Amino acid sequence: MSDLTRLTVWDDPAIYGALSWYLAVAENQRPAKFRIAATVATKLDPATSSEGALWVELDRLTPIFLARWEAIRAGQRLPPAAEGPSLLELCRELAYRMLGHCNFCPWDCRVDRALGARFGACKLAAGSRVSSHFHHTGEELFYRGSEGSGTIFFTSCNMRCAFCQNGDISTDKDNGEETDPRTLAAMAWTLRREGCHNINWVGGEVVIHLHAIVDAIALLGRDYTPTQAELARARKTKADRFLWYDEVPDAALYDEAFNAPMLWNSNFFMTLESMRILRILTDVWLPDFKFGPGRCATTLAKTPWYWETVTRNIELLDEWGEDFSIRHLVMPNHIECCTYPVLEWIAERVPAAPVNVMAQFHPDNFCDPASAKYRDKYAEIARRPTHAELEDSWRRARELGLKFETATFERRNTFGISAMLKI
Numbered sequence: 020m021s022d023l024t025r026l027t028v029w030d031d032p033a034i035y036g037a038l039s040w041y042l043a044v045a046e047n048q049r050p051a052k053f054r055i056a057a058t059v060a061t062k063l064d065p066a067t068s069s070e071g072a073l074w075v076e077l078d079r080l081t082p083i084f085l086a087r088w089e090a091i092r093a094g095q096r097l098p099p100a101a102e103g104p105s106l107l108e109l110c111r112e113l114a115y116r117m118l119g120h121c122n123f124c125p126w127d128c129r130v131d132r133a134l135g136a137r138f139g140a141c142k143l144a145a146g147s148r149v150s151s152h153f154h155h156t157g158e159e160l161f162y163r164g165s166e167g168s169g170t171i172f173f174t175s176c177n178m179r180c181a182f183c184q185n186g187d188i189s190t191d192k193d194n195g196e197e198t199d200p201r202t203l204a205a206m207a208w209t210l211r212r213e214g215c216h217n218i219n220w221v222g223g224e225v226v227i228h229l230h231a232i233v234d235a236i237a238l239l240g241r242d243y244t245p246t247q248a249e250l251a252r253a254r255k256t257k258a259d260r261f262l263w264y265d266e267v268p269d270a271a272l273y274d275e276a277f278n279a280p281m282l283w284n285s286n287f288f289m290t291l292e293s294m295r296i297l298r299i300l301t302d303v304w305l306p307d308f309k310f311g312p313g314r315c316a317t318t319l320a321k322t323p324w325y326w327e328t329v330t331r332n333i334e335l336l337d338e339w340g341e342d343f344s345i346r347h348l349v350m351p352n353h354i355e356c357c358t359y360p361v362l363e364w365i366a367e368r369v370p371a372a373p374v375n376v377m378a379q380f381h382p383d384n385f386c387d388p389a390s391a392k393y394r395d396k397y398a399e400i401a402r403r404p405t406h407a408e409l410e411d412s413w414r415r416a417r418e419l420g421l422k423f424e425t426a427t428f429e430r431r432n433t434f435g436i437s438a439m440l441k442i
């Protein structure tokens with residue numbers, strides 16, 4: 020039993036009930052979904068088939084995949100990987116086809132990012148940049164555990180939150196290092212062998228890098244071993260490279276092949292097509308649900324269609340029986356218009372989801388009065404939330420019966436990780 024399993028946080032039935040698949044994969048008791056996808060063969064040649072045919076094939080194979088996932092959840096062993104192309108390669112090919120008329124997110128820019136002559140709202144061509152990757156010890160306890168969450172932090176975003184607390188990373192498309200799928204796979208491979216409990220794909224926003232991430236996951240599902248050159252390239256962005264982590268290959272194996280839960284840590288502003296691909300590859304989802312149904316997403320983040328997109332995507336997770344937890348950031352002066360409607364929607368539509376009602380908002384980017392970037396129009400959120408605003412938010416969550424206390428308050432235990440482990 021690893022330290023992750025020994026965390027007392029799993030004694031909360033709301034946490035265990037919502038995240039039991041993730042925990043089983045993190046502990047290598049079950050294969051990650053990308054490993055299952057590699058066992059589902061396709062007769063199509065992904066490279067030569069039309070995009071329409073590929074989507075039809077995804078629809079045909081998804082129920083087969085889900086039945087296999089269900090059987091494996093129930094204890095069946097993983098069948099051998101397909102010798103020819105599989106659902107994994109199908110997902111990879113679909114992501115690249117989408118890149119050619121980009122519709123990863125609801126901006127639906129329809130630009131050919133592979134060509135790179137015109138740019139969409141995220142301003143990206145086909146290249147992806149990583150700002151850093153590291154053992155993240157700041158995520159929720161069930162993700163960071165004792166060894167950290169294996170975080171790969173991409174640059175650029177498809178939203179424009181005026182208060183973004185990673186403004187340099189999300190708005191500067193040239194930040195970080197240019198990467199490629201093999202280097203991404205090397206990052207994930209190393210982090211997992213160093214003991215990270217999951218691979219945490221995050222940004223900026225991650226869906227705008229869908230093709231590169233799906234490609235990296237497809238590599239990991241097919242006997243990938245990085246070369247020394249790939250490891251050296253990956254190491255350039257390893258923020259904790261000066262700390263010593265023992266590599267334990269067995270920590271990353273199920274049935275002698277690479278295994279790790281894939282965590283999709285996202286603003287959830289993505290299309291149904293992206294969701295359909297990610298359903299095959301994601302073991303646990305972490306939607307960030309910030310804005311209410313009014314105009315706040317437009318005025319504070321220049322993002323139309325926010326509410327309908329994010330609620331549709333979170334409802335799908337519930338309908339699909341996926342493991343997920345939700346984050347909601349309490350913003351000053353946005354309790355009535357954002358926090359209450361978000362919490363009420365969760366209570367009505369996905370009441371079993373663990374929720375982290377977060378207090379750490381601080382004025383940053385265009386909302387920081389101490390910054391040259393500050394804009395008066397954001398004065399209403401140019402401060403931290405008050406004690407009363409936070410208490411009101413938590414009181415409402417309590418009244419609604421949300422499963423939020425464990426995820427929100429675990430840091431109040433000041434005695435460190437050892438106090439949160441079962442003897």
Ligand code: SF4
Pocket residue numbers: 121122123124125126127128129130138139140141142143177226227
């Ligand atoms: S990822 Fe979104 S914002 Fe970027 S080009 Fe594609 S549709 Fe547009």
